[in-house]
Every structure is written in structure tokens, then in C-alpha cells.
Amino acid sequence: MRVLLVGAGGVGSAAVAIAARRTFFETMVVADHDPARAQRAVAGHGDRFVAAQVDAASANAVTALCREHRITHVLNAVDPRFVMPIFNGAFAAGADYLDMAMSLSHAETGVKLGDEQFALADTWSTAGRLALCGIGVEPGLSDVFARYAADELFSEIDEIGVRDGANLTVDGYDFAPSFSIWTTIEECLNPPVVWERDRGWFTTEPFSEPEVFHFPEGIGPVECVNVEHEEVLLIPRWVNARRVTFKYGLGDEFIEVLKTLHKLGLDAVSPVRVRGVEVSPRDVVAASLPDPATLGARMRGKTCAGTWVRGLGPDGRPREVYLYHVVDNEWSMREYGHQAVVWQTAVNPVVALELLATGAWAGVGVLGPEALPPMPFLDLLNGYGSPWGLQER
Amino acid sequence: MRVLLVGAGGVGSAAVAIAARRTFFETMVVADHDPARAQRAVAGHGDRFVAAQVDAASANAVTALCREHRITHVLNAVDPRFVMPIFNGAFAAGADYLDMAMSLSHAETGVKLGDEQFALADTWSTAGRLALCGIGVEPGLSDVFARYAADELFSEIDEIGVRDGANLTVDGYDFAPSFSIWTTIEECLNPPVVWERDRGWFTTEPFSEPEVFHFPEGIGPVECVNVEHEEVLLIPRWVNARRVTFKYGLGDEFIEVLKTLHKLGLDAVSPVRVRGVEVSPRDVVAASLPDPATLGARMRGKTCAGTWVRGLGPDGRPREVYLYHVVDNEWSMREYGHQAVVWQTAVNPVVALELLATGAWAGVGVLGPEALPPMPFLDLLNGYGSPWGLQER
Known part of the structure; x- marks a missing residue:
């Protein structure tokens, strides 16, 4: 390879x-x-x-x-x-x-995340080539969890809700996002997409349906809101559920910042003319903030990605589980010299490449992670020294 | 002339x-x-x-x-x-x-608003030339009010507090400041300056000492906070008072926006490098918002500038007055085709030029508006069809 x-x-x-x-x-x-x-x-x-x-x-x-x-x-x-x-x-x-992220949506024309890629699925299939899309942590591991739940844990699924939360802090900064602000603005200010079996995909208002989700391993309760995310587009293509959502634990302060950027037009990608040069306001926002990749030594806390599933267990009785993966920044910095959020994103495509190299994963066309067998992935992730967890709720 | x-x-x-x-x-x-x-x-x-x-x-x-x-x-x-x-x-x-605004302050070196200009006062005096500084509405008319209060209304002044508030709204925009955002960021995020007879000039935290001030002519109560402004530097040079402050009726939303811009470093004047070009984040903020000068037709409401004074009247009894000037946007648009905030700023230097042309005002050196006799100014402002008012409180 x-x-x-x-x-x-x-x-x-x-x-x-x-x-x-x-x-x-x-x-x-x-x-x-x-x-x-x-x-x-x-x-x-x-x-x-x-x-x-x-x-x-x-x-x-x-x-x-x-x-x-x-x-x-x-x-x-x-x-x-x-x-x-x-x-x-x-x-x-x-x-x-x-x-680790799919082609962008365009609200005005109804183009959804990944649509431009899926439009070429036959071309890739016919050529015998594989595009494995959304194989970071979210999307990525979250989709693997969804497929695992459907294969092993449930006979019928009512809702699959990806839920992401953290208790990370960054010493010495008033405000320092631990992930790309460009991407965060994109996913949080676009209309969030929800999938329901009876309605298909539909969008809601940014920051809609706030809920307090309790995250494991000491992170605790975090307010989560609907966000546009690939899982909602990917999971229903391969996994049978009545409803699929994605909620991100942004927290009040981050939501206020994003709303203010939008109010001022500073989320815009299209350039504005400033003293003779053209710049994208969103690029200026990113350039004004510290580079998240450089913050690891000042960060403290854990980040959690996971998939909450509610439905009927194999025995037909109600079941609710949260499949999750937590990375402690102190561990990822010590072991790898990289902060928790980027490390957690990066480990998954490396695991996927290894599965493709060994032949444990194989396929053609444009596929999401839930199109492939989940167990080899979850086992190899443990083999990378970063175990996942399951909570019965 | x-x-x-x-x-x-x-x-x-x-x-x-x-x-x-x-x-x-x-x-x-x-x-x-x-x-x-x-x-x-x-x-x-x-x-x-x-x-x-x-x-x-x-x-x-x-x-x-x-x-x-x-x-x-x-x-x-x-x-x-x-x-x-x-x-x-x-x-x-x-x-x-x-x-209508003086040379900038530099918090790091203790340089105050106008210091660079006052440093050249002797040069201007010796040459017989006049620099009349801060002759917009605030500073400007607010300083004339302060001198008028000292000359005509009070025997002893405890506090002179310039207070600015409005009930302006802009149809069709989530957020559209009615005045230069560059200047607003500068004056609101710098440490506010206060003058006291016993302490001289000193600075406080941005947005300090919030108070609800009741503005006349239907504007009503507005939350005002300390802001760095020229009056605090000018008034004590020519008018005898125990304390001089400036508070601006920013409102909760505007304060939140300014705090967020600061948190994200988007108030910065120094350029950041963005995809090969250098731009000042603050210039990008200004370029992303609508030009305040173009908003008049969508604006509604009134803006009020004025000077609140507390002390002892000529009879030695406690007195409290608010000297003010209100412009209704509907009036300024109909009469002049210019929105209320810029019209209210612009009328004052034109009045001042006319007083200098007629000889009613004369002087040499670097002077503030309160260095010159207030009555000719206040009379001529009425003559421009835009009367000022006095409220006993």
C-alpha cells in the first residue's frame, strides 16, 4: 500500500x-x-x-x-x-x-452533504475503485458503532443519535477551539439535517432541539444541539432505523460565538474587499484564532465521540445503549504528542487503511463506514491501544 | 473661508x-x-x-x-x-x-486620547494657528454643554457625565451598527478612562459601572457603560468638576458582540496573514457589515447625545440637569437625506466653522470645544433647525 x-x-x-x-x-x-x-x-x-x-x-x-x-x-x-x-x-x-468529511451541502439548491460524491458512485463501482467516505471519528467510528448496534445489539432500532461532548479546557486563552473553526462554523451554522423513515431527510434551524446528554468517564452532562453532520446522511443508507440525528455538545459560550459570527457576516466564505485585497471573512476568523494543532500542551480534559441507540434488544425488550470512544488529552499528548481531538479523528482512517491493506475490509463504489463489517474495525481500534466502550442505559 | x-x-x-x-x-x-x-x-x-x-x-x-x-x-x-x-x-x-475624534490612546505606554495633539499645543499657539479638537457631537456638543453648565447653571459641580443612548432599529438586518464599527470597537474595547480631581485620569475595565440612564423624548431607559471617550480628557482641562465620566448606551446585544469580537481577536488592528494576503481583522469586520451611511432609509427611531451634570446651583442648592440633543432619523432623512447618527455628528463642526468664519469663536493653540464661549454655539445650533434641550432632574 x-x-x-x-x-x-x-x-x-x-x-x-x-x-x-x-x-x-x-x-x-x-x-x-x-x-x-x-x-x-x-x-x-x-x-x-x-x-x-x-x-x-x-x-x-x-x-x-x-x-x-x-x-x-x-x-x-x-x-x-x-x-x-x-x-x-x-x-x-x-x-x-x-x-473524514464529505462534499459540502448547498442549502439554496437542496444539495446535501456527500451528494456530489454519491452522484459518482456508479463510476467508482464500474471502475472497481473504492471511495470510503467519512472515516474519521465522527463521521467514521460513530458510523461503525451504528452498524455494530444493528448487527449485534438490537432487533429493531427506534433512534440512532450520534452525540459528541467534551470537558476540554485550554489554559491561557479566552477562547480557543480544539478543532478547525472553519469546519465547526460550516457544520454548526448550516441547517442541521435529520432523517426519519417516514419523512426522509429534512432540515431544522441551527442549534435546534437542545438536550442535556450525560457523557461517560467523568465528562458528565453537556448541552447538545442538532448540527449538520455526515452520519445523518450515511447511516440510513445501510442501517435500518426509524430516526437518525447528530447532536454536538457545543456549550453555551460556543453557541453564542457562532451566532455572533453569523450575525456579523463573519461566517461568510465568499470574499469581501478590504483595502484593495479580497479575503474570506471565515478565513480571517480562522487566522485570528490559535491553530488547534498547537494547543495540545495547554489543553486539559477528555473528548468523547459516540453513538446512542434506542430500540428493542435481541430478546425484543426495550434497550438503550451508548457506544463511545474517549480520549484523554494528557494520554494522547504523552503517547503521541498530539492533542486529543485531532488524535481521535486521525486514528480511525489509519485503522481503516490497515483493514484495507490486510483485506479485512474490501469494497467498491462510494461507501460509508457502516457499509463494511464493524467487528474487525472495533477490534483493531483496541489493538491501537485506544479502546472503545459500551454503556447500557 | x-x-x-x-x-x-x-x-x-x-x-x-x-x-x-x-x-x-x-x-x-x-x-x-x-x-x-x-x-x-x-x-x-x-x-x-x-x-x-x-x-x-x-x-x-x-x-x-x-x-x-x-x-x-x-x-x-x-x-x-x-x-x-x-x-x-x-x-x-x-x-x-x-x-471630531482625537489622536488614539496606547494603553501599553500610557498615552491617552489626544496626548499626541496636546504635545504640539505650543507649536500651534506660537504659530497663531488653531486646532479645535473633538467638535462633533460627542465629543463636541457634549463639551459645549459642560462649559455651559459651569458658566450658567452651577456654582459647584460634583460630576459631569456624558451619556449617549438611542432607540434606533434597522429593518432587515440582524445586526447593523448605525455608526463606524471601527471607531466603536476602538472606544469600547480600550480601557475606559475616568477623571477625578483627587486622582487625575485613570482607567477601568471595559464595560465597567453599568447604569440605567433615562433618555428623553421617548427613548427611555438604556443600560450605559463606561467607554473611553475624548470628553473625559477634554472637559477637566477647562471646566472645574470633581469627576468626569462618559457612558455609552450600548445595550446588551452590542456589548456581547464586542466581547465576542475581542475574545476571537477580531478587534485586532494588526494584520493577520490569510492565504497569502495581509489584512486587519477589524477592517474585515467593518467590510462584512453594511455601511452605516447607507442604512438611513431602513432606520427608525431617535438618537440622543447629552451631558448630565450634578452639583450645586447658583443658589447653592443641589441641582441635577441633563443637557441634550435628540435627532429623529425620520426627520434627518426627510430634511437632509442622511441618517440621524451621522447627521448629529456632522452638524456640529459646520456650526463651529460658521462661528470661526464670523469671528464669534476665535483662539489659537490646541483647544477643546469647552475652551470657547458656549452660548454662540448653542444659539447657532438652534438656528440650524436642530434645537437642544435641558431637563431638570
Whole structure:
């Protein structure tokens, strides 16, 4: 297996550190628009890793880099604006493709998350190529949990609700998001999508249906709200449930910040003209905040991703479980030198690549993680030293 | 009198419309960094007005433009970043100078609002030239009120508190400030300054000492907080009081927005690097919001500027008054085509120019409005059709 990792930001760099301990691949080319950032990501991890420069907005550039390095698998670790050029660039080079976020929605035209990718599913199938989409932690592990619940824990599912919460704090900053603010704005300010068997997909208002969810391992109660997220688009394609939701434990302060950014138009992606130059306000917001990848040493606490499922157990009696994965920042910093949120995202595509390398996972077309057997994934995640958990509720 | 007006934004354009009805000056050159904006400001106001282009950051450019048009008085109507080049450029050309905001403070070095200008007071005096600083509405009319209170209404003053509040709304926008957001951020996020006879000037935390102030003419109660403002620096130099404060009726929502901008570093003036270009986050905030000068037709309500004074009356008995000036947006739009907040700011320097033209006001050096006799100003303001009021409290 010869991997091209596009993006040497927080998640990409953590993926390098995780993959460096595994033997399943021959080479990993780490490409970024900033070659120095790619160099920093590979430094010290051995000669299987090669730094490169790439313009992720150019499918041709991605294809050329794949051909130059005889790439078999492209792992996309940049923000979702670049999904389509990387997805198309990998296909043109005859490589398989993995990402952690899907092509963007467009509320005005009714285009949903991932629609642009699923529109090309037949092309990928016919060519015998695999695009494994949404294989970070959420989407990703959360989808694997959903499939596991359907296969092993339930005879009938009423609701699958992905629930994400943390008790992370960052010393020395008034406000310092632990994940890409660009992506957080995108997913939180777009109309959240919900799926119901009788209605299909529909959207609600941002921050709708607040609920207090109790997270395990000492994180405790966090207010969660509906957010637009890939799981709601992926899970119903392969898993039978009456309702699928995603709620994110943003907390009051973060919600207020996002609402204010929206009120002021600072969430906008389209450029504004400022003293002779054109800039996207959202890019300026991201540039004004500390880089989440650099905050690990100042962070404290745990982050939890998971899938809550309610329905009937195999015995036909009511059952409610929360399948989850917790990462303690102190552990991920000590073990890998990467903060908890990016580490938790990055471990999953590395596990997936290893399953594809060994043949435990195989498929063609455009697939979500829940299209593939869950047990090999959950077992190998334990093998990476980062166990998942199950709570009966 | 031959006037150079620097800045054809909201306040500058309103000043043109107000001055166009007066005969006291011979010509007014209206200069902006954007020549089209200057053209729009003068269009339709007759051939005493001339549009020009100028870089307000260049004292040499201001001097050259003054010489070209034989300017006697420079009126600065751009944001306070440009006070010093315009102030120095006017002096070099032998012109008198007026502004509506003073040179900026620098908290780190203890430099206060206007310090850079007052440092040159002797130079202006010796040359026989006048810099009349802070002659908008606040500072400006508020300072004239303070001097009037001291001259006519009180034998002893305990506190002079400038209080500004409005009930303006803007149809069709979630959030649309009616005044320059650049200036609002500057004055609200800097440490507010307070003056006390026993302590001199000192600063407090942003948004400190909240109080509900009742504004006249139907505006009603508005929560006001301490804000850094020129009056606190100007009034104690010429008016005897025990304490001088400035509080601005920002309202909860605006305070929350300003705190969020600060939390995210989006109030910063220093540029950040964004995809290969350098921009000031605060400039991006301003560019993302609607231009306040264009909002008049969607605005409704009144704005009130004024000076509250507490002390002993001429008879030695306790007295408390609020001297104020209210502009109804419906009136200013109908009469002048300019929204209330910029109109209210702009009328005062035009009145001041007329007093200087007639000789009713005269002086040399760097002066605040309270250095000059208040009655001619207050009488002429009434003559402009925009009366002021006095409330005994």
C-alpha cells in the first residue's frame, strides 16, 4: 500500500504519528500547500514518509502527485472545501480514496452533504475503485458503532443519535477551539439535517432541539444541539432505523460565538474587499484564532465521540445503549504528542487503511463506514491501544 | 473661508449637505481616498464644492491639497487612525484644523486620547494657528454643554457625565451598527478612562459601572457603560468638576458582540496573514457589515447625545440637569437625506466653522470645544433647525 495523505494540519500530522508505528504500508507521501508544514509532519518518523507540496484545489495536481509516487490510496485530511478535487484527482490516478468529511451541502439548491460524491458512485463501482467516505471519528467510528448496534445489539432500532461532548479546557486563552473553526462554523451554522423513515431527510434551524446528554468517564452532562453532520446522511443508507440525528455538545459560550459570527457576516466564505485585497471573512476568523494543532500542551480534559441507540434488544425488550470512544488529552499528548481531538479523528482512517491493506475490509463504489463489517474495525481500534466502550442505559 | 473636508463617508457626506445651506464659506474641497465617493458626496450641492482624492495617511498629501486650493480650515472626518497626518498636514500648510475624534490612546505606554495633539499645543499657539479638537457631537456638543453648565447653571459641580443612548432599529438586518464599527470597537474595547480631581485620569475595565440612564423624548431607559471617550480628557482641562465620566448606551446585544469580537481577536488592528494576503481583522469586520451611511432609509427611531451634570446651583442648592440633543432619523432623512447618527455628528463642526468664519469663536493653540464661549454655539445650533434641550432632574 502506497498512501498519499493530503493535508499536514492537526489531523494529518497526528495520522503520520499513528501510522509511523504500523507496518501495513510501504510509503506515505504527506502533501500540503505549505511544504514546510509537510516537512514538519514527517520529521522524525522514518524514511517511509515523504513530504511534498500540493494544491488541494487542483484535481490535476492530486492526480500528478499520485502518479509520481504510484499511490494506491489517497487519504484526504484537509477541510471539506477540497473534497471534490481530491476525490476526482484520486479517481483519475486509479487510486482508492478515503476522507473524514464529505462534499459540502448547498442549502439554496437542496444539495446535501456527500451528494456530489454519491452522484459518482456508479463510476467508482464500474471502475472497481473504492471511495470510503467519512472515516474519521465522527463521521467514521460513530458510523461503525451504528452498524455494530444493528448487527449485534438490537432487533429493531427506534433512534440512532450520534452525540459528541467534551470537558476540554485550554489554559491561557479566552477562547480557543480544539478543532478547525472553519469546519465547526460550516457544520454548526448550516441547517442541521435529520432523517426519519417516514419523512426522509429534512432540515431544522441551527442549534435546534437542545438536550442535556450525560457523557461517560467523568465528562458528565453537556448541552447538545442538532448540527449538520455526515452520519445523518450515511447511516440510513445501510442501517435500518426509524430516526437518525447528530447532536454536538457545543456549550453555551460556543453557541453564542457562532451566532455572533453569523450575525456579523463573519461566517461568510465568499470574499469581501478590504483595502484593495479580497479575503474570506471565515478565513480571517480562522487566522485570528490559535491553530488547534498547537494547543495540545495547554489543553486539559477528555473528548468523547459516540453513538446512542434506542430500540428493542435481541430478546425484543426495550434497550438503550451508548457506544463511545474517549480520549484523554494528557494520554494522547504523552503517547503521541498530539492533542486529543485531532488524535481521535486521525486514528480511525489509519485503522481503516490497515483493514484495507490486510483485506479485512474490501469494497467498491462510494461507501460509508457502516457499509463494511464493524467487528474487525472495533477490534483493531483496541489493538491501537485506544479502546472503545459500551454503556447500557 | 476655504475648507478642506477630509473624508466623504457618512459624517463627511452629511456635513456637505448641511454646509450647502449656509453662506459663510467660499469653497469646500471634499477629499477621499476613493474619488468616486468624494464625487457622490458633492453631487448636486453646487459649485462651491469640489471633489478631490487624498491619502489621509500622508501629511504631505494633505499639505499639498491645502496649498493647491488655498485652504484656510481643514475639517477631518475620517477615522481616528488618520488624526496625526491630517493635523500635521494642515499645520504645515498654515491652515486651521478641526476634528471630531482625537489622536488614539496606547494603553501599553500610557498615552491617552489626544496626548499626541496636546504635545504640539505650543507649536500651534506660537504659530497663531488653531486646532479645535473633538467638535462633533460627542465629543463636541457634549463639551459645549459642560462649559455651559459651569458658566450658567452651577456654582459647584460634583460630576459631569456624558451619556449617549438611542432607540434606533434597522429593518432587515440582524445586526447593523448605525455608526463606524471601527471607531466603536476602538472606544469600547480600550480601557475606559475616568477623571477625578483627587486622582487625575485613570482607567477601568471595559464595560465597567453599568447604569440605567433615562433618555428623553421617548427613548427611555438604556443600560450605559463606561467607554473611553475624548470628553473625559477634554472637559477637566477647562471646566472645574470633581469627576468626569462618559457612558455609552450600548445595550446588551452590542456589548456581547464586542466581547465576542475581542475574545476571537477580531478587534485586532494588526494584520493577520490569510492565504497569502495581509489584512486587519477589524477592517474585515467593518467590510462584512453594511455601511452605516447607507442604512438611513431602513432606520427608525431617535438618537440622543447629552451631558448630565450634578452639583450645586447658583443658589447653592443641589441641582441635577441633563443637557441634550435628540435627532429623529425620520426627520434627518426627510430634511437632509442622511441618517440621524451621522447627521448629529456632522452638524456640529459646520456650526463651529460658521462661528470661526464670523469671528464669534476665535483662539489659537490646541483647544477643546469647552475652551470657547458656549452660548454662540448653542444659539447657532438652534438656528440650524436642530434645537437642544435641558431637563431638570
